[in-house]
Amino acid sequence: MASKGTVSVEVSDLRREFKGKGSPVVALDGVSLKVGQGEIFGVLGPNGAGKTTMIRILSTLLLPTGGWAKVMGFDVEHEPEKVRRVINMASGAEKAGYDFISAKKNLWFFSQLYGIPTATAEKRIMELSEMLGLTKYLDRKFYALSTGYRQRATIARAFVNEPKVVFLDEPTIGLDVMTARSIREFLKEQARRSERTIILASHNMAEVEAICDRVAIIDKGKIIAAGTPEDLMRSLGAPALVMEVSPPQSGFEMLSRVEGVKGFTASTEEERGLSTVHIVVETDAAARAAEDAVKREGLKVVASWRKQATLEEVFVALVGRGFKEREEQDVV
Amino acid sequence: MKARALVRLWSIFGEPLWIVVSMGFPVLSSLALSLLYYSIGAASYVGFAVLGGVMVSFWGNVLWSMASQFYWDKQEGLFEIYLTSPAPISAILIGMSVGGIIGTVPSALIVTGIGWVLFHPAVNAVWGGVILTFGLTLASLYAMGMTLSSLYLAYGREAESLNEVLQEPVSMLSGLYFPSLGARSPFPLAIQAAASLIPLTIGMDALRKTLFYGNDIWQVWPDLAILGVMAVVLLFASTYALKYLENVGRRDGTIGVRIR
Ligand SMILES: Nc1ncnc2c1ncn2[C@@H]1O[C@H](COP(=O)(O)OP(=O)(O)OP(=O)(O)O)[C@@H](O)[C@H]1O
Ligand SMILES: [Mg+2]
Numbered sequence: 001m002a003s004k005g006t007v008s009v010e011v012s013d014l015r016r017e018f019k020g021k022g023s024p025v026v027a028l029d030g031v032s033l034k035v036g037q038g039e040i041f042g043v044l045g046p047n048g049a050g051k052t053t054m055i056r057i058l059s060t061l062l063l064p065t066g067g068w069a070k071v072m073g074f075d076v077e078h079e080p081e082k083v084r085r086v087i088n089m090a091s092g093a094e095k096a097g098y099d100f101i102s103a104k105k106n107l108w109f110f111s112q113l114y115g116i117p118t119a120t121a122e123k124r125i126m127e128l129s130e131m132l133g134l135t136k137y138l139d140r141k142f143y144a145l146s147t148g149y150r151q152r153a154t155i156a157r158a159f160v161n162e163p164k165v166v167f168l169d170e171p172t173i174g175l176d177v178m179t180a181r182s183i184r185e186f187l188k189e190q191a192r193r194s195e196r197t198i199i200l201a202s203h204n205m206a207e208v209e210a211i212c213d214r215v216a217i218i219d220k221g222k223i224i225a226a227g228t229p230e231d232l233m234r235s236l237g238a239p240a241l242v243m244e245v246s247p248p249q250s251g252f253e254m255l256s257r258v259e260g261v262k263g264f265t266a267s268t269e270e271e272r273g274l275s276t277v278h279i280v281v282e283t284d285a286a287a288r289a290a291e292d293a294v295k296r297e298g299l300k301v302v303a304s305w306r307k308q309a310t311l312e313e314v315f316v317a318l319v320g321r322g323f324k325e326r327e328e329q330d331v332v
Numbered sequence: 333m334k335a336r337a338l339v340r341l342w343s344i345f346g347e348p349l350w351i352v353v354s355m356g357f358p359v360l361s362s363l364a365l366s367l368l369y370y371s372i373g374a375a376s377y378v379g380f381a382v383l384g385g386v387m388v389s390f391w392g393n394v395l396w397s398m399a400s401q402f403y404w405d406k407q408e409g410l411f412e413i414y415l416t417s418p419a420p421i422s423a424i425l426i427g428m429s430v431g432g433i434i435g436t437v438p439s440a441l442i443v444t445g446i447g448w449v450l451f452h453p454a455v456n457a458v459w460g461g462v463i464l465t466f467g468l469t470l471a472s473l474y475a476m477g478m479t480l481s482s483l484y485l486a487y488g489r490e491a492e493s494l495n496e497v498l499q500e501p502v503s504m505l506s507g508l509y510f511p512s513l514g515a516r517s518p519f520p521l522a523i524q525a526a527a528s529l530i531p532l533t534i535g536m537d538a539l540r541k542t543l544f545y546g547n548d549i550w551q552v553w554p555d556l557a558i559l560g561v562m563a564v565v566l567l568f569a570s571t572y573a574l575k576y577l578e579n580v581g582r583r584d585g586t587i588g589v590r591i592r
Contacts, residue, residue, distance in 0.1 A: 018585055019584075063583050091409070096410060114419070
């Protein structure tokens with residue numbers, strides 16, 4: 001796998017099993033990857049794919065049950081103390097701050113876990129807050145911050161020790177578009193200008209497409225594809241086909257029998273009285289065949305158009321289903 | 333470490349209501365008891381009650397905030413931040429203790445002040461001994477708090493019932509308000525021995541001796557030695573226990589609550 005410059009994170013045949021009630025759950029099933037310094041590396045996958053498990057192993061909160069991983073050359077299993085000096089992490093699910101203390105003092109407190117002199121820490125907190133648009137809210141008590149600003153503070157915290165590698169688990173989950181965008185801009189800036197490596201676990205395709213230099217798509221604990229988002233999308237060849245079908249349908253099983261159809265994902269809009277199907281096709285002929293197959297079932301194709309493939313389609317092409325359907329399958 | 337102490341202080345003083353609650357309890361109970369002793373003519377015990385009020389403030393702080401702090405931190409995802417930082421977990425705990433002690437001082441001063449003004453307890457003190465005893469008692473108390481905090485981490489809410497158990501009987505056994513060790517103790521020897529396992533008991537006993545009976549350091553040295561040993565042993569025990577819990581947690585995937 002290609003990577004630029006020096007390697008800052010290396011993972012080899014990483015495995016993690018959890019003891020379940022019945023058979024053990026395999027959360028990571030032999031993952032290998034290399035991430036270069038200054039890279040934003042996306043780990044993309046549906047719920048339960050193993051993203052968080054990987055982030056937790058890399059940030060020394062969880063031991064692997066097989067394989068190994070190194071961060072800045074230090075083994076996460078055997079040299080956690082050394083790893084902890086060069087990393088930081090944040091998760092979109094955490095609350096991460098003392099409620100009755102201002103955002104600024106919270107940030108200062110966390111900086112002290114890294115033994116940063118107060119003057120340096122304060123300067124850094126101001127800079128980070130400026131970049132994240134947090135400055136005006138610094139003196140508010142943590143509990144009085146909205147979700148978006150609390151998350152900005154959490155992101156600032158993850159960079160307060162000028163880490164070489166930052167692990168982020170769904171950092172923009174549940175945020176509005178504007179907040180998510182400014183956090184993404186901040187992350188890009190940190191990677192470009194300060195050469196920090198960022199490993200970003202997400203199941204937001206658009207986010208990964210927007211900021212990641214490279215991405216590994218994982219499903220059921222295995223990497224099923226890796227590369228730059230552009231390469232992955234280009235590898236699909238012909239772009240995707242979108243079809244609006246009426247009346248609404250729940251199943252489009254006929255499509256899986258069409259030659260050249262790699263996969264599809266469907267959603268229904270009741271108000272408009274139709275279903276929208278995204279189909280990843282190998283060739284133009286396959287696109288025509290897919291449309292014919294739908295018509296042959298007596299369904300009406302209200303509209304159909306071709307579109308540039310996105311990471312969603314990459315996943316669909318590899319697994320045959322979209323994230324949503326994949327997650328629903330797991331529940332069953 | 334210093335940072336942890338400051339955070340603790342900001343948290344305490346950021347919430348006026350909490351100050352009232354946390355100070356009110358020891359103040360009231362100690363004053364009620366003082367009044368009782370005073371009214372039945374047990375004047376020599378009034379001083380004990382005031383001293384008890386001071387110490388129960390610290391004991392309450394150890395039990396209700398030190399011990400359970402990591403448990404709450406874990407619930408909120410803060411414990412993970414501690415762990416992934418290079419700061420040793422014991423430094424964080426010591427910072428918490430220092431913060432807790434400083435934060436409890438106002439309440440202790442209020443108890444002393446009110447007790448003094450109202451009852452003028454007779455004091456016959458060797459101040460050097462008092463200060464040394466007081467320091468060692470706090471050290472061993474907070475070291476016990478550190479150990480309790482690892483129990484809390486391991487057993488979660490179940491450990492809270494341990495607190496309930498510790499609160500009342502310990503106030504009694506440890507002689508917060510009356511002598512529970514030696515000739516003046518109302519308890520049989522076996523219970524006295526059990527009570528001695530709690531640093532508070534020994535600390536209270538030694539404090540009474542130095543503060544009210546004019547004992548000097550050489551007369552209470554066994555108590556001081558025991559307190560010192562307890563502080564060191566408990567400190568190591570907590571460090572070791574937390575390291576052990578971290579390793580188990582990393583192995584079993586139980587660090588942090590899973591939010592899904
Ligand atoms: N501590 C744990 N104990 C038991 N099973 C676990 C634990 N952590 C994860 N798992 C299991 O491992 C699998 C992968 O979980 P993981 O949290 O890594 O997925 P994820 O990709 O982060 O998903 P999501 O998008 O929902 O966050 C799941 O089946 C999960 O139930
Ligand atoms: Mg996850």
